[in-house]
Amino acid sequence: MKGNFCPNCEEYTKVKLGVEKEVYNVRGEPIEIEAEVVICQECGEKVFDEKRDSSNLEKAYKVYRDKHNLLSPDEIRSIREKYGLSQRAVSRLLGCGEITIHRYENGAIQDNAHDNLLRSIADPKNMQRFFETNRDKLPTYTVARLEKRIASFMQEDREQAFQVSFERLVSHQHVDLTSGFKAYDLEKLENMILYLAKRLGGVLSVKLNKLLWYCDFLHFKETSLSISGSQYVRLQYGPVPKYYDFITDMMHNEGLVDKGEVVFNARKGVVGEEFTALVEPDKSLFTEKESQVMDFIADTFHEHTSTRIKEKSHREAAYKKCKDGDIISYEYAKELSLSLPG
Numbered sequence: 001m002k003g004n005f006c007p008n009c010e011e012y013t014k015v016k017l018g019v020e021k022e023v024y025n026v027r028g029e030p031i032e033i034e035a036e037v038v039i040c041q042e043c044g045e046k047v048f049d050e051k052r053d054s055s056n057l058e059k060a061y062k063v064y065r066d067k068h069n070l071l072s073p074d075e076i077r078s079i080r081e082k083y084g085l086s087q088r089a090v091s092r093l094l095g096c097g098e099i100t101i102h103r104y105e106n107g108a109i110q111d112n113a114h115d116n117l118l119r120s121i122a123d124p125k126n127m128q129r130f131f132e133t134n135r136d137k138l139p140t141y142t143v144a145r146l147e148k149r150i151a152s153f154m155q156e157d158r159e160q161a162f163q164v165s166f167e168r169l170v171s172h173q174h175v176d177l178t179s180g181f182k183a184y185d186l187e188k189l190e191n192m193i194l195y196l197a198k199r200l201g202g203v204l205s206v207k208l209n210k211l212l213w214y215c216d217f218l219h220f221k222e223t224s225l226s227i228s229g230s231q232y233v234r235l236q237y238g239p240v241p242k243y244y245d246f247i248t249d250m251m252h253n254e255g256l257v258d259k260g261e262v263v264f265n266a267r268k269g270v271v272g273e274e275f276t277a278l279v280e281p282d283k284s285l286f287t288e289k290e291s292q293v294m295d296f297i298a299d300t301f302h303e304h305t306s307t308r309i310k311e312k313s314h315r316e317a318a319y320k321k322c323k324d325g326d327i328i329s330y331e332y333a334k335e336l337s338l339s340l341p342g
C-alpha cells in the first residue's frame with residue numbers, strides 16, 4: 001500500500017493495515033470495535049484514512065443497532081419499497097423532515113420512535129390503521145397510491161409484487177449522462193405526467209411522452225440536471241421515457257389517470273389515447289425552475305398536434321444523432337431548439 005500522508009514523517013510513506021480496538025462514541029454511548037487502521041511503515045504511527053474511518057464508523061453503528069435491536073438501513077429500505085413509496089413520501093407519512101428516511105437508508109441511526117413506527121407499519125394491517133389516521137398529511141397523489149397498495153396487499157395481489165420489483169429495478173439505474181445526472185425518481189416522473197395532463201386539460205399519450213422529453217432535456221440544458229432522472233429511448237415516432245407504457249398503465253390501474261379514446265382525425269379514422277389527471281399533482285415535489293420549465297413546455301406545445309410535435313422532435317440534434325432503440329444522451333440537450341425565455 002502507498003499513498004497516505006504521514007503527518008509524523010511529513011511525507012507520503014508506505015503504509016500497512018492493522019487491526020486495533022477502538023472506542024467510538026455513538027449517541028453518547030461508548031462502542032468498542034475491532035477497527036481497521038492504517039499504519040505508517042516508517043514510524044509506526046497511525047495515519048488518517050478517510051475510507052477506513054467511515055467503514056469503522058459504520059461498523060460501530062452496526063454494533064449499536066444490534067445492541068439496541070434497531071432496524072438496519074436495508075430493512076428500512078425494504079419496508080418502504082414494499083409499499084412503493086419514495087423516501088420523501090415515507091418521511092411525510094411519519095411526519096419527519098423530507099430527507100430523514102434518506103439519511104436512515106444511508107446509515108444514519110434512526111431514533112427509537114421512528115424505529116418502532118417503521119417496524120409496526122411493515123405489517124399492512126398496521127400500515128392501514130396508521131395511514132387512515134394520517135392520510136390528511138399526505139398529498140392526494142400519495143393517498144391514491146397508498147390506498148391501492150394497501151388494498152392489494154390485503155389480497156396478496158400478484159401485480160403488486162411485480163410493481164415492487166419494477167421499482168427496485170429502476171432505483172438501481174445509473175446516475176450519469178443517460179439519466180441527466182439525477183437518480184431515477186419515479187414519483188417525480190408520475191407527477192410530471194399529472195402536472196402536464198392537468199395543465200393541458202388532458203393530453204394524448206403520443207404527445208405526452210415528447211413533452212416529458214422536452215421538459216427533462218430543457219431543464220438539463222438550463223441547469224445540467226434532468227427533472228425526473230428518466231432515460232429516454234429513441235423510437236421511430238420520437239423520444240419516449242424508458243418504461244413509459246408500463247408506468248402509464250400502472251398509473252391507470254392505480255386510479256391516478258383516466259384513459260380515454262379520442263378521434264383526432266375522423267377522416268383517416270385515427271384514434272389516440274388521451275390521459276386526464278384524476279388526482280392533483282404534488283407540486284411541492286418541484287423546484288421553481290422545474291415548474292417554470294414544465295409550464296413553458298406545456299404552453300409552447302399547447303396548440304401543437306401530436307404530429308407537429310413529433311416532427312419538431314425529429315429535427316432536434318438529440319434525435320438525429322441517435323439510432324432507433326438508443327438511449328438518448330443528455331449531452332445533446334445543449335443543442336435543443338428551445339430555451340427558457342428571460
Ligand SMILES: [Zn+2]
Nearest residue numbers: 006009040043
Ligand atoms: Zn510516519
